[in-house]
Amino acid sequence: MNAALAPEHAAAAAQFSLKPLSFRIGEEVIGLDLKRCDEISDDSIAALWRTLTHRGLLLFRNQGLNHDQHLAFTRRFGPLALTGLTSRYAPEGYPDIFTVTNIRKNGQRSETENAAQQWHTDQTFLKVPARASMLRCEIPPQNGGDTMFCSTQHVYDDLSDGLKKTLEPLSAFHTLFGTRSKVMKGRKALNDEELTRVEGSVQPVILTHPDTGRKILYINEQCVDHFEGWTIEESAPLLDYLYAQIRHPMYQYRHRWSAGDVLFWDNRCTQHYAPLDYDFANLDAPENRRLMFRSTLA
Ligand SMILES: O=C(O)CCC(=O)C(=O)O
Numbered sequence: 001m002n003a004a005l006a007p008e009h010a011a012a013a014a015q016f017s018l019k020p021l022s023f024r025i026g027e028e029v030i031g032l033d034l035k036r037c038d039e040i041s042d043d044s045i046a047a048l049w050r051t052l053t054h055r056g057l058l059l060f061r062n063q064g065l066n067h068d069q070h071l072a073f074t075r076r077f078g079p080l081a082l083t084g085l086t087s088r089y090a091p092e093g094y095p096d097i098f099t100v101t102n103i104r105k106n107g108q109r110s111e112t113e114n115a116a117q118q119w120h121t122d123q124t125f126l127k128v129p130a131r132a133s134m135l136r137c138e139i140p141p142q143n144g145g146d147t148m149f150c151s152t153q154h155v156y157d158d159l160s161d162g163l164k165k166t167l168e169p170l171s172a173f174h175t176l177f178g179t180r181s182k183v184m185k186g187r188k189a190l191n192d193e194e195l196t197r198v199e200g201s202v203q204p205v206i207l208t209h210p211d212t213g214r215k216i217l218y219i220n221e222q223c224v225d226h227f228e229g230w231t232i233e234e235s236a237p238l239l240d241y242l243y244a245q246i247r248h249p250m251y252q253y254r255h256r257w258s259a260g261d262v263l264f265w266d267n268r269c270t271q272h273y274a275p276l277d278y279d280f281a282n283l284d285a286p287e288n289r290r291l292m293f294r295s296t297l298a
Pocket residue numbers: 100115116122133135146147272273274292294
């Protein structure tokens with residue numbers, strides 16, 4: 001049995017097995033059919049949650065979920081959050097789903113074709129950021145289109161005691177409109193109602209994970225350009241250093257998608273990034289199409 005499973009979840013181990021995706025982050029979950037998530041025991045759901053919070057990321061291969069099955073499985077872990085900045089990227093009839101695609105509609109480029117061009121964790125600009133996100137792949141590009149994940153609890157662990165002490169009392173303002181953010185590039189401006197939803201939030205720089213008690217480096221390039229009480233110029237060298245740690249391959253797992261894959265990540269202790277490692281200049285070619293759907297936990 002994997003170390004991520006506590007002894008009290010031994011019964012759940014009968015329903016699935018685990019296989020590490022990399023040393024510091026991620027487990028593949030083998031043996032579950034998420035289409036029939038009502039047959040997954042409460043014990044197994046608790047064991048999956050525990051594994052997720054300790055290992056940051058769960059992979060379920062070849063699931064072929066539709067929107068209803070995707071939402072039903074997400075809801076086994078709690079209520080859904082507002083997805084994305086707004087529900088403007090939701091598929092028809094599914095306001096809780098965020099579409100990540102490069103497929104054009106009526107000749108128009110998709111606003112989410114490059115949605116993860118910076119390392120980030122989802123929705124930290126909300127007062128109550130998203131707990132976890134679940135992304136499923138319907139169409140992967142033929143070559144590439146990967147998503148990368150970083151374990152920010154391990155990034156924290158490796159900082160020096162001196163730097164940990166400096167960061168501990170700091171907080172940062174998270175916003176989509178900071179000097180480093182690329183989120184709104186190529187997107188239609190937000191309307192007044194949308195703007196009130198994404199006002200920004202103040203978050204600790206070092207977060208203690210509410211479930212595991214572990215400390216995490218909790219700033220992301222998409223949302224943070226300064227520490228509270230520091231100027232952008234003063235913050236920049238230290239932020240640059242910290243963001244460079246998040247990019248270090250030793251903390252990462254890189255996923256090559258197949259249609260039907262589901263990835264479930266904990267937004268507190270991980271970050272993710274999509275490196276556009278496919279023929280992004282040729283989006284009209286069918287082999288470059290990418291279509292994914294995300295649900296988000298409050
Ligand atoms: O496009 C991707 O691989 C990731 C998209 C993303 O950041 C998200 O759905 O939260």
